[in-house]
């Protein structure tokens with residue numbers, strides 16, 4: 001059934017996503033029209049609509065939204081934000097969003113298509129009058145060679161044009177070799193070698209292929225992709241065009257989360273400019289290569305970051321995870337070979353093609369090469385966005401780059417809601433790379449750092465993670481769908497009534513989720529929960545029956 005929807009969706013308008021039409025459809029009448037146009041039942045359109053937070057009728061009536069992401073939660077800023085928004089707009093007009101990517105100063109909220117944070121909440125009247133611009137964050141490179149933060153390369157369309165000319169006259173096999181030699185591993189979480197992914201897709205015999213940029217950065221605590229989309233858009237777009245050229249694709253999509261309105265606007269503006277300059281579209285720079293791309297705005301579903309759910313979403317399906325294999329490189333968007341790459345991976349590709357593989361390869365530990373963006377939350381004295389060498393010692397990151405903490409921090413969750421929760425003293429012994437994190441049983445993910453202060457209850461944090469997964473679960477498999485809800489309930493009732501939960505039952509639940517979930521949302525949640533149970537056991541004792 002879902003296969004038919006993919007095929008119908010791609011057959012009609014493979015350049016414009018059905019999802020965008022569904023998201024913009026204002027009425028039952030227009031739902032019927034879309035269904036007719038795509039030869040689908042109207043129930044398919046309704047089923048999609050009902051999946052996404054932003055498409056919910058209730059959500060659309062809200063005027064402002066408070067961020068309920070992990071970093072803002074731990075910082076304890078959101079009661080004030082919520083109260084201020086409620087006072088101004090009325091509580092029935094205030095909703096919630098996760099996460100707005102402003103973890104460096106917290107107090108994050110969304111109003112009228114823009115995000116705000118820090119002291120902005122004290123300027124609500126000026127914001128409403130259109131007289132207030134939110135401040136930006138610190139960004140700096142500590143890397144030996146900067147690939148991601150550096151301004152010179154790709155800073156102008158003129159630069160872009162020259163580099164694109166070079167790229168489009170290069171031998172495709174050479175470009176793949178450069179990428180493989182550089183050692184670049186995907187920055188979206190799994191760390192799959194990017195050169196190999198492109199090679200697999202290039203080898204497919206199909207004539208229609210797609211490039212998809214995964215810009216659904218949903219991990220609370222992470223704002224590195226947001227930075228690249230808004231400040232280094234040309235690097236990301238160059239990476240996509242280069243991918244299209246290498247694998248033989250004419251069409252790309254950037255799936256950008258709806259919580260990042262500025263990212264969507266920046267990228268859309270850049271695409272218009274690239275088309276004007278003949279750097280996108282038919283016969284780019286007279287090379288005979290056709291490639292165009294468009295933005296698909298997410299509608300508030302964390303699971304759309306998972307690549308098969310993301311593909312389902314572009315196709316206008318519910319964003320349910322698909323079983324792999326087949327992997328997207330063989331059967332992806334509209335069932336055609338597709339490269340799905342993270343924003344940071346694509347930006348890195350662009351600079352690797354400019355500088356060659358050596359500068360990238362020479363940084364790191366040999367297996368995790370190049371540089372990595374890290375997002376430091378508001379508990380660091382120097383919160384912000386930094387580029388570091390792979391394999392940088394964590395104590396250097398904490399003390400020298402982050403400037404230490406401005407509170408007593410007991411643990412840090414690195415790499416999003418599925419990442420390990422590492423006591424600070426253990427974290428200080430690690431280096432920032434895939435191998436060290438894997439070896440210690442943690443996850444590098446997007447390398448976002450969410451600090452948990454001593455004063456924040458570990459049981460509350462565990463409940464927050466269960467609740468997050470329960471809300472974001474795509475519902476396809478029961479260990480995740482039911483397990484996350486049961487876990488949340490167990491912790492909630494122990495917190496509410498001081499009623500102890502069974503340790504045995506909790507362990508069973510975690511094991512079932514870990515071994516029985518189809519994807520890393522349900523399968524990954526047990527890691528941080530187990531970390532909390534182990535490292536903060538004394539906090540769980542009053543709530544847990546042995």
Ligand SMILES: Cc1cc2nc3c(=O)[nH]c(=O)nc-3n(C[C@H](O)[C@H](O)[C@H](O)COP(=O)(O)O)c2cc1C
Pocket residue numbers: 185186187188189190191192194214215216217218219302303304305306307308340341342343345346519520521
């Ligand atoms: C629950 C879940 C959420 C994910 N979220 C993201 C995301 O926000 N951004 C991303 O690039 N990859 C995310 N991924 C990983 C993607 O499925 C995929 O591996 C990645 O986009 C591939 O790009 P890369 O090879 O450049 O890393 C997520 C995976 C899972 C299981």
Ligand code: SF4
Pocket residue numbers: 303321472473474475476477478480481517518519520521522523
């Ligand atoms: S683990 Fe959760 S998110 Fe992943 S497929 Fe199963 S229900 Fe969906």
